[in-house]
Amino acid sequence: MRKNFMLLSILGMIVMITGCSLGNQQVTLATPPSAEKSDRNWKSVFLKVVTDDRVFEVKPTDPSIPSANFEGTEEELQAFEAKAFARVRHPMGKALNNVLLEEGYSVSAVMRETIKSAFRDMGYEIIEDESGIKPDTQIIETSIEQFWCWVEGNGLYMRIVTAMEISPGDHQVFEIEIEHHRNSMSASTGKFKRMAEESLVKYSDKLKRRYKL
Secondary structure (H helix, E strand, O other): OHHHHHHHHHHHHHHHHHHHHHOOEEEOOOOOOOOOOOOOOOOEEEEEEEEEOOOOEOOOOOOOOOEOOOOOOHHHHHHHHOOEEEEEEOOOOOEEEEEEEOOOOOHHHHHHHHHHHHHHHOOOEEOOOHHHOOOOOEEEEEEEEEEEEEEEOOEEEEEEEEEEEEEOOOOEEEEEEEEEEEEOOOOOHHHHHHHHHHHHHHHHHHHHHHOOO
């Protein structure tokens, strides 16, 4: 009995350390909800492009730098990186597999919906097609520079950084950056999902405070 108990204990430790490496984990992120405001400001915005310009490294020395555990063609790697937003690590710090958005989703699509939601909350009309652009429509181009969740010490972190360019009129270029932190001794898929969703709300709130026309 004692021998069986010891074997089970050892097996449990192995699962804790290596269990996350059995395969990449997929989640769906809920973007911040928006309410159509009755006091619309009668201005409109068109999100021309939201590009994912994150730079991934194979073996970064800093866990906050995006990295991907993937082998395939360059085209397959780009598709993989477009969905990756976290990296699982075991207690000794070794990087294991990635946490990805589910098939059909991407980081740029999640950020596009988050930005649209923020502008709706501010009373803006969202122009969905370029043919609907009006003379006074603000055209926005967004570059995603960081969208990554990681474990460091006894904490879970998430950072989102975007550069936004608005035209025409008074040409504006500004950066929105947020970092979210929670104390955590472990990092399950559910915790990564929660961190990302809370960070999206935090990003949306900061965008609404920062954006002024």
